[in-house]
Amino acid sequence: MLILTCPVCGVTAEETEFHGGGEAHLTRHGPGSSDDDFEDYLFMRENPRGVHFERWRHVYGCGKWFHAARCTTTLEVFGTYPAQTTEPPKDLRAKISKKRPGWTWKDLA
Amino acid sequence: MSEPMTAGADGGIAAIAEAPLQGMITLRGDLSDDTIRAAVKSATGQKVPERGMINTADGVGVCWMSPDELLILCAHGDVPDKLHQLQESLSRVHALAVNVSDARAGFILSGPHARDVLAKLCPVDLAPDRFAFGQLRRTRLAQVPAAFWMLGEDRFHLICFRSQKQYVSDVLTVSAQPGSAVNVWSKTISGT
Numbered sequence: 001m002l003i004l005t006c007p008v009c010g011v012t013a014e015e016t017e018f019h020g021g022g023e024a025h026l027t028r029h030g031p032g033s034s035d036d037d038f039e040d041y042l043f044m045r046e047n048p049r050g051v052h053f054e055r056w057r058h059v060y061g062c063g064k065w066f067h068a069a070r071c072t073t074t075l076e077v078f079g080t081y082p083a084q085t086t087e088p089p090k091d092l093r094a095k096i097s098k099k100r101p102g103w104t105w106k107d108l109a
Numbered sequence: 110m111s112e113p114m115t116a117g118a119d120g121g122i123a124a125i126a127e128a129p130l131q132g133m134i135t136l137r138g139d140l141s142d143d144t145i146r147a148a149v150k151s152a153t154g155q156k157v158p159e160r161g162m163i164n165t166a167d168g169v170g171v172c173w174m175s176p177d178e179l180l181i182l183c184a185h186g187d188v189p190d191k192l193h194q195l196q197e198s199l200s201r202v203h204a205l206a207v208n209v210s211d212a213r214a215g216f217i218l219s220g221p222h223a224r225d226v227l228a229k230l231c232p233v234d235l236a237p238d239r240f241a242f243g244q245l246r247r248t249r250l251a252q253v254p255a256a257f258w259m260l261g262e263d264r265f266h267l268i269c270f271r272s273q274k275q276y277v278s279d280v281l282t283v284s285a286q287p288g289s290a291v292n293v294w295s296k297t298i299s300g301t
Contacts, residue, residue, distance in 0.1 A: 008175070008176055009160060009161055009175065009176070009247075010160055010161055011161065011246070011248075012234075013232050013233065013248065014232045016232055016249060017232050017248055017249050060247065060248055060249040060254045061175075061247045061248060062174070062175035062176065062247065063175055064175060064176070
């Protein structure tokens with residue numbers, strides 16, 4: 001079970017108070033994009049063993065979206081950060097590097 | 110409205126009573142905005158609470174619901190006046206104040222095991238030093254959303270959506286049924 005801390009309201013609770021929103025930091029491709037880009041956006045998702053970045057919503061609490069970094073094998077939560085960003089904060093990435101040297105996720109490392 | 114549903118006398122481990130009609134106004138807007146903070150202060154006498162807190166006195170309260178939402182509690186009959194006052198003072202800022210008194214139902218839980226009754230249903234750390242008077246917690250109660258705060262030692266006010274009132278009343282009654290004391294947070298209070 002994941003224990004997540006909502007960065008918006010500061011509440012720490014287990015995952016049943018939240019709702020997962022899938023992979024984080026997607027680049028949206030809409031009308032006018034190439035078929036390949038659109039297909040990637042619609043269907044192609046990461047399925048990593050290890051470090052993963054996701055969107056979550058505090059559905060039973062403040063109702064806000066946020067991001068979480070976690071490990072898919074150990075369910076360790078490295079940290080959560082606000083939704084209003086296109087990439088994980090530097091200090092969180094440094095923290096993950098300490099715990100999981102050599103991790104990669106899409107074009108992040 | 111306020112008849113006890115499970116009294117401690119029936120052998121239940123906590124008293125569960127339906128709360129009397131409660132006036133509620135939802136206020137959405139930028140909570141750091143001075144105009145909004147002043148409007149809340151003049152309508153309720155209370156400051157805008159810190160994150161996750163509730164400010165209350167004399168039956169009038171302000172609950173922090175999310176970074177852009179407050180729930181104002183007052184007497185049911187005072188809502189039209191307070192709403193008018195808020196809407197007047199907020200006419201020039203981007204904010205929304207609505208009467209939601211009938212959207213939610215309330216319950217009062219009391220007794221030395223009240224903490225345990227809630228802890229059985231909600232994924233919340235209810236240790237006395239982790240959840241105390243002045244805090245407000247929105248969370249999941251069994252399968253539905255709810256929020257609660259403390260009225261005093263061993264007394265909780267819980268609100269849920271009115272459409273789910275019967276369900277909440279049922280799960281609370283089960284959680285407080287006779288002989289179901291778990292003595293996690295009530296160990297020092299009761300020898301049972």
